[in-house]
C-alpha cells in the first residue's frame with residue numbers, strides 16, 4: 024500500500040529565526056497517525072528546522088539540488104552537502120523550470136545525485152495552461168516524466184524505490200485555481216503508465232503520486248478522495264499551521280480508510 028504524504032514547500036519564505044518555531048508549530052498541528060509529513064524550508068533553515076523537528080517523525084526536505092556532484096558552481100548546493108540535513112529533496116519544480124530553465128535531462132541528473140546521496144527524490148511535473156487547453160497536457164507530463172527517468176535508468180540501477188512524483192499543473196500553482204480531482208487522478212494514472220513502461224507495472228503501482236497547485240484545507244479532500252492520488256505538495260497554505268492541521272486531519276482519515284479497504 025502506498026503512503027499518504029503531505030509535503031510543505033515553503034519556497035523563498037521564512038528566515039532561520041522563524042523557520043524553527045514554524046516547523047515546530049506545524050509538527051504539533053499535524054500530529055496525526057498514519058501519514059508521512061515532510062517540510063521543505065529554504066536551504067539556510069534546513070539545520071534549524073531539523074533541530075526543531077528532532078523527536079518527531081516529520082522529515083526535512085530540500086527544495087532543490089545541483090545536477091553535478093561537485094565543482095565550480097558558485098552558490099550551488101550538492102546532494103552530498105545535503106547529507107545529514109535532509110531525507111527528501113524536491114526536483115523539477117515548475118518555478119525552477121521557469122526561472123532557471125531547468126530541462127528534463129538536468130532534472131534527471133538531479134535525481135541521480137540524490138540516489139547517490141541516499142536522499143529520497145520528489146520529482147515534479149506539470150503542464151502549462153496552453154498545453155491543457157490544447158489537449159496536450161497528458162502528453163506533456165508523460166514526456167517530462169519519461170525524459171527525466173530515462174536519465175536515471177541510464178545509470179543502470181533502475182529507479183529508486185523511494186521515488187515520489189508530484190503532479191503540479193503550472194496554471195494552478197499559487198493562483199488559487201486547482202485542477203479537478205478527476206483531472207488530477209487521470210494524470211496520476213497517465214504518470215503511472217509512463218513509469219510502468221520504464222520500470223514495470225508493479226513499480227508504478229507502488230509509486231506515490233501527489234497533487235500540487237493551490238491546495239488548501241478546503242480543496243485537499245477532493246484530491247485525496249481519488250484513489251490514484253496519494254497526498255499533496257503544498258506551497259502557500261503550508262506556511263499556515265491551521266491549514267496544515269486541517270489538511271493532515273483529512274489525510275489521516277484517507278490513510279485509515281485505505282488501510283481498511
Ligand code: PEP
Nearest residue numbers: 196197235236237258259
Ligand atoms: C508548490 O509550491 O509546489 C505549490 C503547489 O504552491 P501553491 O500550493 O502555493 O500553489
